[in-house]
Amino acid sequence: MPTHTFTLNGEKVTVEAEDDVRLLWVLRDLLGVTGPKYGCGIEVCRACTSHINGKAFNPCSVRVGDIADDDEVTTIEGLPATADARLHPMQEAWLERDVAQCGYCQPGQIMTAVAKVRQARAEGRDIGDDDLDEIRNICRCGTYNRIREAIVEGARRM
């Protein structure tokens, strides 16, 4: 069985798996990293959103064989360390706005939010309503307005 090595949440990991197993299952079923959630498996619901080299992506739709040795994968578990803090500013904003209901989509929402803010910054602007409207992550509890408020607040703190 092929062996795969990459950086996960700041640490080098090595795992045995067939090349075409999607990264979500390598994370969850083989490495026990359960922050990224399954909600569809086809890159629609975005519950598994994590970061690769600082960009948001959906591990349900990436083969582990396509992850390179020098790729850095960050899940919600590794997000605080990227800000060198106990919690990332976006997580702090999330707590302040009491966003979570059932909590199932929340890791993916937060990972999307961080990338969305970075993307707007890179384009030289603040995050606005049009950016928020584009977010595809489903929250079936419907805590959408608090998500919007928390992203704006988190951006202010980032």
Place this chain on the structure above:
Amino acid sequence: MATHRHAPDRDDAEARSPEDGTSRRRFVGYLLAAPTLVAAAEVGVQAVAAPQAAAAVPSPPQAPELLDLNDLLTLAAKPTANLISVQVHRDGTVSFDLPRAEVGQGITTSSAMIVAEEMDVPLEKVRVTLADARPELLFNQLTGGSNTTISTFTPIRVAAAIARRRLLEAAALELGSAVSELTTRAGAVLSPGGRRVTYGALAEKAASVESKQVSVRLKERSEFKLVGTPQNRLDALDAVTGRKRFAMDLDVPGAAPAMVCRPPTINGKVKSVHNKADVEAMPGITDVAVVSTGVAVRGRTFGQCIDAVRALRVTWDPGTAEGKSDADVLRELRKAEIPLAVPDLGPLTETVDADFTFWFASNSALEPNCAVADVRSNRAEIWSGLKSPVVAQQEIAAKLGLPQSAVTVHVTEGGGSFGRKLFYDAALEAAEISQKTGKAVKLMWHRTDDFRQGRTHPMSTSRVRAAYVPGQVLSYEQRHTSVATDFGHGLGEILTSMAAKLPVGDLTFSETIFTLTQESPYDFGVTTQLLNEADKGFNTGSMRNIYSPNVRCAQELVVDELAKKMKKDPYEFRREFLKDERASAVLEKVAEKGEWGRRMPEGTAQGIAVHPEYHGVVAVLAEIDCRPGTARRDLPDARTGPRVTKVVCAVDVGLAVNPRGLEAQMMGGIMDGIAHALTSSLHLKDGHFLEGSWDNYFYTRQWNVPPELDVIVMPPTTGKPGGAGELGVAAAMAAVACAYGRATGRMPTEFPVGHSGDLGFEPLPTVPPIPQSPTDGLDHAH
């Protein structure tokens, strides 16, 4: 946590409460023998709210005004309640094992607040866990009908108050003071001289060596310092760090991923499997087994289970809706409709007639159906988010051929429910797979299965006839006809056991629940709302707020029509005809805050609606923009359409334990209401549902969310908490529908309004039953 001193205990059991003039009762509870202090209470009966009627033509009280579903659930809990208990630990924490399911509604936080309030212990020192199935609780371990806080508020307070009283007694010995001189504050007992002893230090000394009945008085509501204040969720940190553990996140030794290859049509059955050995030989796959619902596969990763499901070649027997499409089911409903029968009201009477269709909808949560099962020859252990764990335990035991006592059922944190987790489909299936493979399994439904074979909110029609003369509505008839709703998750058993106490005569389960929940808030003279059912071929269940969103939506649209016929403003008309002061108060509040009647551009409009249920009442004012520039916004793979631009909601639940949590529940209910009115439905075609993904089933997404949302929690009215989890849905759906009707100039008659238009997506194939995951995710990184 502020200091408080209870009214001194007196020998006579009654004292006059200065607050509400009612006598202040002692409540009976228990001290239980345990190494540290354990105090307990039984679930009791709450007073039934008296009906109030005062307006044009008073309607006789409907069943829910006398005894509603919540009274029934509360009453049913009484004879079998047994005990819920709080335990004080040596480290000063207090634990409470809640016999309910947390699925996002915030009951662990609100229950912790109630304990903290009554004990004077800091909120963060209270740990609320979810109880395993406790068969002795029977009906009292069902999470449904928004009943949790209604039925547990007083018992939790009694147990906590007994614990506090016992801590005071132990401290009196310790400090050499009389109990009446002592106060409690922030998890400690204080003497007048300033000495302090913590609850943790008293936990053992206050323990009882025998179990015995004791009585206690509760705090006055005016003494509440925590209940009624906005608090953040206690599980929020776990949620935002990914540490919150759902069923599929548990590490149960030996439990490997499992999925089921399901039939191409609803409830089809396996006839034969053609390539079992080939699939068993696929990478990572350990087992392939035919089960009641399809062909189960077990493997090293879920990804490999997906591959195996897709590789299976199966011949299927027909299902229970074979060949049927939307129009066929609608025809069946039409045949089953009970005729309207307007009483003879004289020649001056006119009528408004209306006829609505509500298409199938899905109650899928984001966490799909899932469960972990470890079945051995003589015992079984199950982990799943379950709202009816006792019934699940009974059914699983029966399926496995084990005694109920040999089946342990753990209730895990649930990733949403919306009615879905009232059933235990995945738990039952996981148990069967574990038994057949002889191995522990972590069973998960694919999203596509969850939509296509999972429970649905049944299709229904609502016919309405209202008869009026100028200034008065003389009669209101509503005939709701629905594909049968399955209540086989324990609620049915409650109804059977309580049949003699019901004010509704000889009705079926569904008819009884309909009659106990549907209540017209308006004085429309002779009011009848009846349910009839047809077609039991679908997997159905309650969806958040059950019948109310559709029934309320139909009624509020007819109310707008009546107002138009009588040349009255829709808001003023409602004010005039509402029966209840609490309903008028929330209606007036949203009209004021939402600037009812403000001038708006053509193609945009306001809608307003009010809904009483769960001992509470809510009003919603919605503004919608149906102009082409908005409705035809182009976002990739997005159902845009008319946008709700603003929602103002006012809610009165009697007493909001946690107003911040209540606001969250209203927000969620509003998002559901918007989806039901405008976008989300299942399309039935040739015996299967076409929707198979979240980009097919159009639940509210960020592009549909109202940018302006204002939820107003009304000050306490009844002083007792009502239900919150489902309360917001019906009024939101109705207000959006009314706004849509006013913006477009015609009353919508089918829901969601876009159902019969463009499908808006390319349906996934039914064979294989689930789609393969893409491989181009890195190309979309952003």
